[in-house]
Amino acid sequence: MSPAAPRWLTALSTALEKEAKVPKHLGGVFQLATIDPGPPPTARVRSCIHRELLTSAKSPALPLLLTTTDIRTPKVAQLGANDRAEGVFWTESTQEQFRVTGRAALVPSPTEERGPKVEATVMGADYDWEAKRRAVFDSLSGHMRASWCRPTPGTPLASYDDAKEWPETVPRLSEAESESDKRNVQTALGNFALVIIEPTEVDYVELGSVPQRRTRFVWKGEGEGWAEQIVVP
Numbered sequence: 001m002s003p004a005a006p007r008w009l010t011a012l013s014t015a016l017e018k019e020a021k022v023p024k025h026l027g028g029v030f031q032l033a034t035i036d037p038g039p040p041p042t043a044r045v046r047s048c049i050h051r052e053l054l055t056s057a058k059s060p061a062l063p064l065l066l067t068t069t070d071i072r073t074p075k076v077a078q079l080g081a082n083d084r085a086e087g088v089f090w091t092e093s094t095q096e097q098f099r100v101t102g103r104a105a106l107v108p109s110p111t112e113e114r115g116p117k118v119e120a121t122v123m124g125a126d127y128d129w130e131a132k133r134r135a136v137f138d139s140l141s142g143h144m145r146a147s148w149c150r151p152t153p154g155t156p157l158a159s160y161d162d163a164k165e166w167p168e169t170v171p172r173l174s175e176a177e178s179e180s181d182k183r184n185v186q187t188a189l190g191n192f193a194l195v196i197i198e199p200t201e202v203d204y205v206e207l208g209s210v211p212q213r214r215t216r217f218v219w220k221g222e223g224e225g226w227a228e229q230i231v232v233p
Ligand SMILES: Cc1cc2nc3c(=O)[nH]c(=O)nc-3n(C[C@H](O)[C@H](O)[C@H](O)COP(=O)(O)O)c2cc1C
Pocket: 026, 029, 044, 045, 046, 047, 048, 049, 050, 067, 068, 069, 070, 073, 074, 075, 076, 153, 154
């Protein structure tokens, strides 16, 4: 065991860099599974865009996976009931699968009650999550920001044409000038949340190796780091 950055983390970082260079890539996309308490209890899975692997000097071996969502989506209620989640990446360019299991938490608007709130432990008690949320909001495209101004995701629509009434683009926080832009920025920012996954286990499959390799990593806590076990692919 080693407290240093684990092999799966360097492999995932390298694979995501390679995927980003593939034309028309969707390499930043992973599938995120949650548990819907039901009844009946049901597995739910959906695609999400991977935004960042967050690491801190305090815990360089324990990266946090960062994606974003709309606080009104069902996944948030599911995580509120059970914060266990699993994300899986398939990186075509490196022929690798990374299945990352852990706890998911949210960084929503400070006045928002829904979902499990992030605990600052890994990034340090002083980490400013609201500043991070705003920075990620500003880093996204105006079209993406506009998606958080839509009516509640998953609710019925009378016609596809209803979407023509929704804002197409929303400016960055500091760039809203008209009253409607200012209103839209506040609506979008209010619905916008970071989703942070803190891994506890990683199942890493190297399909391109001959023979194929599979390794299971289990987080043993600060100091001990990741236990690594080679397993049958
Ligand atoms: C390629 C792709 C990327 C997506 N990225 C995200 C994302 O980053 N965050 C998100 O909440 N939904 C994303 N979605 C939409 C989700 O897959 C899903 O339809 C939506 O979030 C509702 O999920 P829920 O009802 O399970 O909460 C993406 C969909 C696709 C097809």
